[in-house]
Amino acid sequence: MKKFIKENLVLVLGLTLPLLLVLLFFVATVLPKLFGMPPQHEMAYTTSNYVYQNKSDYVLDFKVNNQRLIVKASKQDNKNNNNYTEALFIYDGKTETVREIKVDASKLTDGVEVPVEEVKDMVIDISRTSPDGYTLEGPRYGHSGLIGGLFGGGYRDSEYRLVKGGVGYKLPNNQSRYYYDRLDFLGWNIKK
DSSP states (O other): OOOHHTHHHHHHHHHHHHHHHHHHHHHHHEEEEEHHHHOOOEEEEEEEOOOOOOSEEEEEEEEEEEEEEEEEEEOSSSSOOOOOOEEEEETTTTTTTEEOOOGGGGGGGGEEEEGGGGGGOOOOESSSTTSSSSSEEOOEEEOOOOHHHHHHOOOEEOOOEEEEEEEEOOOOOTTTEEEEEEEEEEEEOOOO
């Protein structure tokens, strides 16, 4: 065996170095999650949905007021004006799941702000950093310089993550009809 390794050192290095590199990246991404604490506070956010058929008569607008999630429905005068509707989501970092909060706009009064009934018990902190130190990191865009740009180089990462130090939790994109590039952060649920 030693004789084979000495005679074929370049071949052995060529096969083992990529495997070691894969192992190193695996350890660097998995170990921090194993020993770190996942996000302890749910995150509320909205995304946009482009509706091309059966457009809603109302446009929903979500915001936080006095630490409560508020929704306002505005009746559209002309159905061709706005094809986008907002949807409210809650991300739970402990389970790494997202749930959509459905709001029936037809039950809301036009132009009146009301608390979102489905999440009325939540207390929302609008700080960019959660009480346990996580922040929302958006998509990354990059380029590979002049030569790479001429030949189609560069990259676009459209994933959102909750990040703390070297640990990151990707927000699942399990709602394919929504445009996650248009994610709007609302806040953290600080009520336990």
